Amino acid sequence: MKLNFLLLAILALLFSCEGLSEDGQNPDLPDDGSEKNLPPEKFTVSVDSVSYDKAFLSWEKSKDPEGFKNKYTILLGDSTLAENHAETNLVINGLKGLTDYKGKVVAKDPQGNAYSVDFEFTTKRDYQTFLKYLNFSMNQECISGFIQKLFKAPDGNYLAIGKSSENGSNYFNFVAKIDPLGNPIWMKSYPYENGDYWEIQATLTKTGLLIMSNHHVIKLDADGNEIWVKAIELFNRGIGGVEIQDIVEDQNEEIFLIGDLNRGVLMKLSPEGEILWEKFFDQYPRSTFKRIVISRENDLVILGRKDTTGCPQQGSNIGYCDQYDFWLLRLSFSGEVKWEKTYGDSNFDIPETLIELENGNIVFGGVSVGNSQSYSARIFEVRSTGEKLWDHIDSYHFFHSVKETHEHGLVAIGMEDAYSYQSHIGIVKFGADRSVQWRKSYGETMTNVSAKDILVDSDHGFRIAGSRENMNFFDCDEKLLFIKTDPLGFFEVPSQN
Numbered sequence: 001m002k003l004n005f006l007l008l009a010i011l012a013l014l015f016s017c018e019g020l021s022e023d024g025q026n027p028d029l030p031d032d033g034s035e036k037n038l039p040p041e042k043f044t045v046s047v048d049s050v051s052y053d054k055a056f057l058s059w060e061k062s063k064d065p066e067g068f069k070n071k072y073t074i075l076l077g078d079s080t081l082a083e084n085h086a087e088t089n090l091v092i093n094g095l096k097g098l099t100d101y102k103g104k105v106v107a108k109d110p111q112g113n114a115y116s117v118d119f120e121f122t123t124k125r126d127y128q129t130f131l132k133y134l135n136f137s138m139n140q141e142c143i144s145g146f147i148q149k150l151f152k153a154p155d156g157n158y159l160a161i162g163k164s165s166e167n168g169s170n171y172f173n174f175v176a177k178i179d180p181l182g183n184p185i186w187m188k189s190y191p192y193e194n195g196d197y198w199e200i201q202a203t204l205t206k207t208g209l210l211i212m213s214n215h216h217v218i219k220l221d222a223d224g225n226e227i228w229v230k231a232i233e234l235f236n237r238g239i240g241g242v243e244i245q246d247i248v249e250d251q252n253e254e255i256f257l258i259g260d261l262n263r264g265v266l267m268k269l270s271p272e273g274e275i276l277w278e279k280f281f282d283q284y285p286r287s288t289f290k291r292i293v294i295s296r297e298n299d300l301v302i303l304g305r306k307d308t309t310g311c312p313q314q315g316s317n318i319g320y321c322d323q324y325d326f327w328l329l330r331l332s333f334s335g336e337v338k339w340e341k342t343y344g345d346s347n348f349d350i351p352e353t354l355i356e357l358e359n360g361n362i363v364f365g366g367v368s369v370g371n372s373q374s375y376s377a378r379i380f381e382v383r384s385t386g387e388k389l390w391d392h393i394d395s396y397h398f399f400h401s402v403k404e405t406h407e408h409g410l411v412a413i414g415m416e417d418a419y420s421y422q423s424h425i426g427i428v429k430f431g432a433d434r435s436v437q438w439r440k441s442y443g444e445t446m447t448n449v450s451a452k453d454i455l456v457d458s459d460h461g462f463r464i465a466g467s468r469e470n471m472n473f474f475d476c477d478e479k480l481l482f483i484k485t486d487p488l489g490f491f492e493v494p495s496q497n
Helices: 004-020 312-316
Strands: 044-048 054-057 070-075 077-084 089-092 102-107 114-122 131-132 142-150 160-166 170-177 183-188 201-204 208-213 216-221 226-231 242-247 253-260 264-269 273-282 289-294 299-308 322-329 338-343 348-356 362-369 375-382 388-394 398-404 410-416 424-431 438-443 447-456 462-470 478-486
Touching: 044 114, 054 102, 054 114, 054 273, 102 478, 114 398, 142 201, 142 478, 160 201, 160 208, 160 462, 160 478, 170 208, 201 242, 216 242, 253 299, 253 438, 264 289, 264 299, 289 348, 299 348, 338 375, 362 462, 375 398, 375 410, 424 462, 447 478
Parallel strands: 142 447, 242 289, 322 348, 348 398, 398 447, 424 447
Antiparallel strands: 044 054, 054 089, 070 077, 070 102, 102 114, 131 478, 142 160, 142 462, 160 170, 170 183, 201 208, 208 216, 216 226, 242 253, 253 264, 264 273, 289 299, 299 322, 322 338, 348 362, 362 375, 362 398, 375 388, 398 410, 410 424, 424 438, 447 462, 462 478
């Protein structure tokens, strides 16, 4: 009996010795003999919605093997953004644009064990956006007006061209010079016979601007001072729709202008405004010219509209000719036609805009009117030889202007709700593959808001000059709008007091 008890004691001692290390400590237990604590488990971190000055950081909830509730420390570079943070997201503010950032999220349990995950991101460019309301005069309010063209001047400022009126009936040619922040530098008007209310066009020159309106051509220097004014008597008929439509200047400062004389007219002027020659196109009535550009190959490209039904003069007079197509011509500097083509369908097409792309393709468009008086914006792209590549019909009522973007996409500015008291500016962005990437509109309550031109800015955003007309006749609140957007067409709208 005593022998069995002694044998059991020896066996117990041997088994207990096998569980001890050489120093007599259990390796699975901390020095104080309690159970060993494990660090938090792995998790992932995401960086979303990165702008020029902020980023949204989020991460999965880190699990703890012992079931403890972990807290988080967020580091950005050498800075600690948060400690003992209980949430699984954090907005990082106060960043700099176009900057690379690195950091980490550290999950800690109550015993101080930790697991960290690195993250990195790059902030975007700092986009300045705004909408500025300007008067159509530097020293008077309650002057009405509208803007037709917008150019970036060689000095980095902007030139907005349109018409303004002090009495609401007599509209003068108008130019405003505006700095990049939307502040007016100067505004000037030129009181020559204006013809159609909406018709005014302009082009940048080596010395400043060329403006055309009705039958006048005005040459200005960089400060808006008149160099010369010429009246082109061919268009001085006092008949609505008979007027100069567009104008360009070549490298030798010679001038080409096109007009509407119930048929297309091309005219060449000397740098001093003297008529060198004129040429008439098409035997059908009401087939006219609208826009002209000088191509990279030193050709003239002209956009107009053409009656494609062969309608006689008397038919035109009584309204039987209801099909006009876009009419595109490519000519030499001497006015010889290299080719001409028409584009359209059974609708009535009204030309508005024409550009040449960097690759030599031609983009043009305007308005397509259906038999039911439905209005749709329409735009074409063709090769330099006139071969059609793309034809887009849009829900907007007009495309007034189209420009090529930095990535060889297109941006078009138009109008929606064009025939209501609340017309809106409409902008459509097309990708390089000509798919619609986004569309934006801007309007105000009981107000007509319009813009006919758009520029692509160096930061890939856009500049717009337009006008607003409040329908409250007791409120003289007509303004010139100067807008700067980001690349997605967004801009900050000032609060209305």
